[in-house]
Amino acid sequence: MILDPLILVTAGVCLLAGVGLYGLLASRNLIKLIVAMQILTKAAVLALVAAGAASGRINLSQSLAITVIVVDTVVAAVGLALGVQVRKRFGSLDAANLASLRR
Amino acid sequence: MTITIPLLLIALPLAGSPLAYLAGRAARSPFLARWTARLILLMTWIPWILLMRESQTAHTVNPFFTLQDLTLSIDGLSLLISGVTLALATLVAFYSGAYIKGEEGEEKYYALLLSLTGAIIGLGCAVDLLNLWLWFEAMTVSTLFLVAFYRKEQASLEAGVKYLVQSAAGSALILLGIALVFGTTGTLSLPDLPGILANNPNKLVLMASGALFITGFGIKAALVPLHTWLPDAHAQAPSGISAMLSGVVIEAGLIALLRVLLPLAFLSGIWGPILLGAGALNMLLGNLLALRQTQVKRMLAFSSLAHIGYMLLGIGAAMAFLQPAAMSGAFFHLITHMLMKGLAFLAVGALLHALFLSRGHHAHLTVADLNGAATRYPLAAGCLATALLALGGLPPLAGFMSKWQIFLGAAQTLNPWILGLVVFAALNSVLSLAYYAPVVNAMYRKEPSDAVREGNPVAFSMAAPLAVMAILVILLGVVPTLAAPLSTAAADVFAALGVTNGMVP
Amino acid sequence: MVPAVILLTILFPWTGALLVSITGDSRPRLQHFLAVLFSAVSGAFAIVLLLNTLPVWEGIVPAWVATDPYFSIPLGGAFGNVSFMADGLGVYLAAIAAVIGSLAILFSVDYMRGEKQLGRYYAYILLFIGAMTGLVLTTNMLFLFFFWEITALCSYVLISFNNDDPKAVAGGIKALIVTQLGGVGLLLGALLAYTVLGTYEIGVFIEKAPLAIPAFGLSIAAFGFLVAAAAKSAQFPFQTWLPDAMEAPTPVSALIHAATMVNAGVYLLARFFPAFEGVPGWKEAVIAVGVITALLAAFMALVATDLKRVLAYSTVSQLGYMVYGIGAGGIFASQVHLLSHSVFKALLFLGAGAVIHSIATRDMREMGGLGKKMPFTQIAFIIGALALAGIPPLNGFWSKELVLESGLVDGPRTAYYLMLFGAGLTAVYTFRMVAMVFFGKPRSEQHGHDAGLAMKISLGLLALGACATWLFTGRFGALLAGTLPLHSIHFLGVKELALELFTAKATYLALAVVALGLLIGWQRERLTGLVSLLRIPAGWARDSFGFEWINRRISAAVRGSAGGLSHTQTGQLNWNIAGILLGLVILLILMALGS
Structure with a gap:
């Protein structure tokens, strides 16, 4: 049986997205949360590239992917900066401490 | 149309952003940063007014930037959201002078306020999926620093983290949605989509992309149950930013959602009912959660959920039954909500600043702190009372008229379910008075609380924007048609799309 | 001339309200003076309006007596025209509002002497007088509702004028919420009317509604209006707000809660009577509401010991007589x-x-x-x-x-x-x-x-x-x-x-x-036998026949569910993400079902 590469890529997207979402759902460490965020976004980037391949507009999709990666890196940097501040003020990176605002 | 005017509309605040930062840094005083921001925002009004006048004569979509599938254009929706954003940002820039004075990173505040404004204007002009996502991210990143502006306060860091993680999750979901659309249709351009969608075999995939878009943009637009970041961020941000978040940013999420859902409406009629359901949930949950809040800013934050619900009622009824009147009602409410909620947050902020912040005390403002506020702060208390009663939908204030227009537009569908929802919304509006009114009562007590007695005076630069907004809230309540050019032009975008393409109702 | 007089009757007290607030509480004498002056002038204008109808009194019917509004200011869009007409029903109620309003304000000069926050007091009474005049003179249903709600706003502010008293605050908010609840009925009726007829004009509605609006829609409007009227006029089952409104300063009780605003419901029923009299069961319902209210309230007046509450129950009871009269076609x-x-x-x-x-x-x-x-x-x-x-x-x-x-x-x-x-x-x-x-x-x-x-x-x-x-x-x-x-x-x-x-x-x-x-x-x-016989029903009457209990239960249920729901805001990031995933999953399921 010859596997259609598109199916493989789709499976990869699903896997990455699943891992990312699970990470967001289950991790309590801020760094792990940011990593999970990254994985989820990378799933999306992979999906964009695959979409370009599927629709035959690979050029557009590649420039799209690069743009997304750049922007995503900015977001990650911002997140890490925030993490630094959290470590400084709370003394730990445990997201469970960040639950004073409720009700 | 010349390309320069709309480009200026976006570029002025974006270019002004680093300018304000550098000016503040170079002069080692926030004075220059503050005035750069104010002047840039005032200058941005010029292209906006020119474009508004042009749109009165020619009701066409005007793309002013195209590169392959990527398009920026000016239409009713972009004018609406950019006008609303500019108005609030200008007022906030003047208001924040006294509010932010002396805080660390003042020049960043103004720089980010400008970039936030530019990002939302860009988002309003985006009519392709990539631009939509890019400007959306720009908006998120700009607001993030502003939410966590008091970075020495644990609570504001907490709000920032939640905002970041949930927004990022949303943006990834949007990207997945974009990939699905792009993969099945081969285009990113939203205006091209309806024609391609008509006979597309991958209906299920496209529908799934719709679900991803609703979730992704819905996080920013605070649809229940995606709303959980909102009360934290609104309550912890500096009050000017709370006003921006509640008055503009969540509405920008709604506009972006509308941009992608309108073409997808050619696929299925499911979007209208989904938005109606979300609206009902938002109204109920928002009002009930606000009911027991004692922190004023948090209460206002929850009430934003309810107001998004009223807008969704209009938009959903319009999409489900091709009823542009309901859509223009929703857009009118978007305008009045910006004024009312902006005013409420700014007035609460003025009191918070006078009672606590100016005395170096980062505390939550509770309803009990406001006891007797009117005795010492008649203007700020009067403005807050006006805003709250307007939000509760009492005439002669703006909220009454905009809710009326939504209800009327929805009732014109003559569908019994929608009529039921209108009654539900009206009952919700009555329920909301149960938490707005006690705040008003507290402020007009004769015995001031200790906090009020010891508070500092409110600066003129903070009081003046309040007075302007209060006058506008009353004016729009008496002459509601003043906002019609903006709200109907935006609704025309929807009507034109529906009429020319024979949308699936 | 008449359009100008109508506008002046409404706008004069509103100008007065503005001036009184600008004057500031540091000059109470000027505030008293301004309030009396502006309300008196408005009363004079209202009397001019009444006198303008003199020919009709003598049996001559002038040409303007048609369904056309006397004059209108076009607003456009979904808001119609702001139109007014000085017909019989309108002018005499306007005269009552403006004249009794000025007497109440005159009375306040003695009654409120030395009180704090006079500006707020007078401003809202003046705002009320203008709104009440507008309410009875307008022929546009949207603006009828507009003025209707302004009177509710004024009533709320004035009931809880003494905000330091928790009873006054509770009474004000209760009055506001109950009348607003009823207002939903008016809202629904007006929306339906505009949707079907394309106009807010009351005259057009009365003339065409029985034929143009489908029976079911007309019933909704008719009973919606009845609910609105019952809430505003403190009729069964909404009567409980009026006694609690007695925390207001007494001139306010005299003006708003006896002479004018509470009549708005009766006015509404009278105004729309020709449109609804054919609706099956409507007249009977109106009569029933009137009779039940009149009797319940009279019993409560019999056992109350607070002078103002006796008067309040009596008002409710007498309003019941008016509602009964309308139901009977009178x-x-x-x-x-x-x-x-x-x-x-x-x-x-x-x-x-x-x-x-x-x-x-x-x-x-x-x-x-x-x-x-x-x-x-x-x-x-x-x-x-x-x-x-x-x-x-x-x-x-x-x-x-x-x-x-x-x-x-x-x-x-x-x-x-x-x-x-x-x-x-x-x-x-x-x-x-x-x-x-x-x-x-x-x-x-x-x-x-x-x-x-x-x-x-x-x-x-x-x-x-x-x-x-x-x-x-x-x-x-x-x-x-x-x-x-x-x-x-x-x-x-x-x-x-x-x-x-x-x-x-x-x-x-x-x-x-x-x-x-x-x-x-x-x-x-001396009638101890009778009194002891009536001891048990008297107890019911003191407990307001259980209506207060119902009110408290509804309020407690809403607050309870709000308290329960507040647990959904956990503040935990992971739970927040779970909310997002829940939303996504629900949407995906809906998509799968919908396609």
């Missing part, structure tokens, strides 16, 4: 009673205000023997009380007989007897109230003094009104009949009325019941 009768009631109840409230101002309590058990200390107030109050009880020749007698008569002729017989019984109850509680306040021995140490000059002027003018308004009954009828062609109003001149009433057996029956009531009220101390 528009004219109900409007005459509305006019009489506005005058004598404002008189009673202001008299009560003078008493409360003088001895600083509202509890009747601490009063007694006040007649010697306040002779002027006593006379004025007794005139009002006799009018309330329905003793000839005061205005209350004529109008109550008219209502009962139209009920006897066109309404069900059972309802008539129940209302007759209610008239007896009215006499009992009126007697009890007067006796407890002014007669007998003082029951506590009091340093009473009689009313001040401004108070006396207001009381005197209203007492004069209570003696004299019935003389205009015929002309008033001609005015209504001439300007409201669709209402098919039958009216009688004073002479015919007197002839008819004094030759009818029913009148003597009613008078006998009233006399019996007065007798029971007089001898109530």
Whole structure:
């Protein structure tokens, strides 16, 4: 049986997205949360590239992917900066401490 | 149309952003940063007014930037959201002078306020999926620093983290949605989509992309149950930013959602009912959660959920039954909500600043702190009372008229379910008075609380924007048609799309 | 000229409101002066409007009496035209609002002397006067609703004027929420009307609605309006807000909660009567609401011990008579009673205000023997009380007989007897109230003094009104009949009325019941057997027949569910993400089902 590469890529997207979402759902460490965020976004980037391949507009999709990666890196940097501040003020990176605002 | 005017509309605040930062840094005083921001925002009004006048004569979509599938254009929706954003940002820039004075990173505040404004204007002009996502991210990143502006306060860091993680999750979901659309249709351009969608075999995939878009943009637009970041961020941000978040940013999420859902409406009629359901949930949950809040800013934050619900009622009824009147009602409410909620947050902020912040005390403002506020702060208390009663939908204030227009537009569908929802919304509006009114009562007590007695005076630069907004809230309540050019032009975008393409109702 | 006068009647008090607020609380004398000036001028304008209709009184019907609005300001879009018309129903209610409004403000000069935050007090009374005038003069349903809600806003602010008192705050918010709940009915009706007819014009609606609107839609509108009217006029099952509204300063109770705003519901029913009379079950429902309210409230008045609450229950009960009259088709009768009631109840409230101002309590058990200390107030109050009880020749007698008569002729017989019984109850509680306040021995140490000059002027003018308004009954009828062609109003001149009433057996029956009531009220101390027999129902009446309990339960249920829901805001990031995933999953399922 010859596997259609598109199916493989789709499976990869699903896997990455699943891992990312699970990470967001289950991790309590801020760094792990940011990593999970990254994985989820990378799933999306992979999906964009695959979409370009599927629709035959690979050029557009590649420039799209690069743009997304750049922007995503900015977001990650911002997140890490925030993490630094959290470590400084709370003394730990445990997201469970960040639950004073409720009700 | 010349390309320069709309480009200026976006570029002025974006270019002004680093300018304000550098000016503040170079002069080692926030004075220059503050005035750069104010002047840039005032200058941005010029292209906006020119474009508004042009749109009165020619009701066409005007793309002013195209590169392959990527398009920026000016239409009713972009004018609406950019006008609303500019108005609030200008007022906030003047208001924040006294509010932010002396805080660390003042020049960043103004720089980010400008970039936030530019990002939302860009988002309003985006009519392709990539631009939509890019400007959306720009908006998120700009607001993030502003939410966590008091970075020495644990609570504001907490709000920032939640905002970041949930927004990022949303943006990834949007990207997945974009990939699905792009993969099945081969285009990113939203205006091209309806024609391609008509006979597309991958209906299920496209529908799934719709679900991803609703979730992704819905996080920013605070649809229940995606709303959980909102009360934290609104309550912890500096009050000017709370006003921006509640008055503009969540509405920008709604506009972006509308941009992608309108073409997808050619696929299925499911979007209208989904938005109606979300609206009902938002109204109920928002009002009930606000009911027991004692922190004023948090209460206002929850009430934003309810107001998004009223807008969704209009938009959903319009999409489900091709009823542009309901859509223009929703857009009118978007305008009045910006004024009312902006005013409420700014007035609460003025009191918070006078009672606590100016005395170096980062505390939550509770309803009990406001006891007797009117005795010492008649203007700020009067403005807050006006805003709250307007939000509760009492005439002669703006909220009454905009809710009326939504209800009327929805009732014109003559569908019994929608009529039921209108009654539900009206009952919700009555329920909301149960938490707005006690705040008003507290402020007009004769015995001031200790906090009020010891508070500092409110600066003129903070009081003046309040007075302007209060006058506008009353004016729009008496002459509601003043906002019609903006709200109907935006609704025309929807009507034109529906009429020319024979949308699936 | 008329458009200008209408606008001035509305805008003059509003300008006054603005000026009073700008003046600031540091200059109370100027505030008193401005308030009196602007309300008096507005009252004068309202009287000009009334006089403008003089030809109709003489039987000449001018050309403007059509369904067309007198004049309108186009707003466009979904908001229609702001249109006004000075027809019979409108001008006389406007005159009541503006004239009694200026008397209440005049009374306040004495009553509110030395109070803090006078600016807010006067500003909202003036805002109210303008809104009430607008409410009765506008012919646009949107603006009817607009003014309707402004009056609710003013009522709320003024009830809780003394915000330091938790009871006042609770009363204000309760009044606001209950009337707003009812307002939803008006909203729905108006929305349907615009959707079907494409206009907000009341005239067009009355003329075309019975044919143009499908039966089901018309029923929704009819019963929606009934709900709105019941909430505004404190009718069953919404009656509980009015007694709690008595925390307001007394001039406010006299103006808003006796003479004007609470009549808005009755006005609404009267105004729209021709459109809805054909709706199956509607007239019967109106009669039922009126009868139930009139009796329940009369019972409660019988056992209440707070002077203002007795008056409030009595107001609710009398409003029940008006609603009953409308249900029986007696528009004219109900409007005459509305006019009489506005005058004598404002008189009673202001008299009560003078008493409360003088001895600083509202509890009747601490009063007694006040007649010697306040002779002027006593006379004025007794005139009002006799009018309330329905003793000839005061205005209350004529109008109550008219209502009962139209009920006897066109309404069900059972309802008539129940209302007759209610008239007896009215006499009992009126007697009890007067006796407890002014007669007998003082029951506590009091340093009473009689009313001040401004108070006396207001009381005197209203007492004069209570003696004299019935003389205009015929002309008033001609005015209504001439300007409201669709209402098919039958009216009688004073002479015919007197002839008819004094030759009818029913009148003597009613008078006998009233006399019996007065007798029971007089001898109530001796009728121990009767009193002990009625102990249990009296207990129910003190508990407001369970309606307060229902209110509390609803409020507790809403607050309870809010408390429960607040647990969904966990503040935990992971749970927040779970919420997002839940949303996504629900949407994906909906997509799978929907495609």
